[in-house]
Amino acid sequence: MLDFDPQYSTPRIEAIGRFIDKHYALARPVSCRMLQRGLNDVYLVTASNGERYVFRLSHHRSRGRADVRTETAFLTHLRGAGVPVAAPVPTRDGALFVQGEAPEGPREGVLFQEVSGRDPSPTDAGDARANGRTLALMHYAAQTFSSEGAVYRLDLEHLLHRPHAQIRDSGLIEDADVLSDLESIAARTARAIEAYQNLTWIYCHGDCHGFNARINDAGEAVFFDFDDGGPGYLAYDLSVFLWAKVSFGRSLTPMWTAFIDGYRAIRPITPHDFEAALRFVIVRHFWLMGEYASRANEWGSNTVGWIAREAAFLNAWEAENFADRLF
Structure with missing residues (x-):
């Protein structure tokens, strides 16, 4: 024993x-x-x-x-x-x-x-377009895939509410004002997303941040690492790439434009899905923080303590993109 x-x-x-x-x-x-x-x-x-x-x-x-x-x-x-x-x-x-x-x-x-090819560059617009094209091809093919029996649904419970509860209950954030701030941001984000009409539901990659791919000799982005996938919001699948370009102090929004251009060359995006992707940047950040909070007993509080500082990024993203729609 x-x-x-x-x-x-x-x-x-x-x-x-x-x-x-x-x-x-x-x-x-x-x-x-x-x-x-x-x-x-x-x-x-x-x-x-x-x-x-x-x-x-x-x-x-x-x-x-x-x-x-x-x-x-x-x-x-x-x-x-x-x-x-x-x-x-x-x-x-x-x-x-x-x-x-x-x-x-x-x-x-x-x-x-093993996937042959090179790692994508974070600042190469061609690589960003290639990621967008492959995600669009994937979503086209997903329309004929039955996800019946899938264990996880990439809905707000999975992506936002459960991770927020893990952050709150982890004990990693001792500042009551920060906890209150995160509570308000999560509630506002959920209400805003639920107010959208007819957001597209599709089988998602779930982690298309631009680096779960190799660029092959033909210039295609070959995707891997689908273990966070499942049926969910198309807007979330788009947002993960944007989140990777704007979180943790990055400022690479031209790569987002190239990514969307690549996607739209294959498949259209509805206005609601495109607008909702901005909101889902916040959802993605909560998801990541929740994943780390859930690992506190394994990785140690020093390793995951950064999540206590992330309310500033979420507040800044809200103010920049939704200042006239905060409620």
């Missing part, structure tokens, strides 16, 4: 290699190297014939278990529709994901072929 109840364990590299050997028909032996540890554990896997793959081992998150069944089904649908994405590699028995036992409980794994 363990003296301590683990919240999050890190498997040995050798164990990951054996696990992949067991479940996947790759050229043996395989070598593994951890790329990152965080919301998920991600490994570079190289087979003996030189072929390279990425293995993602899902983390237990506050929202619940990873919905790898819907995610891998959606990726397979996108690949069949010609959308440039990193599709899952089937196991020996044809499954698109696997499950292994860790001390904290079962964890799901998915193997992907």
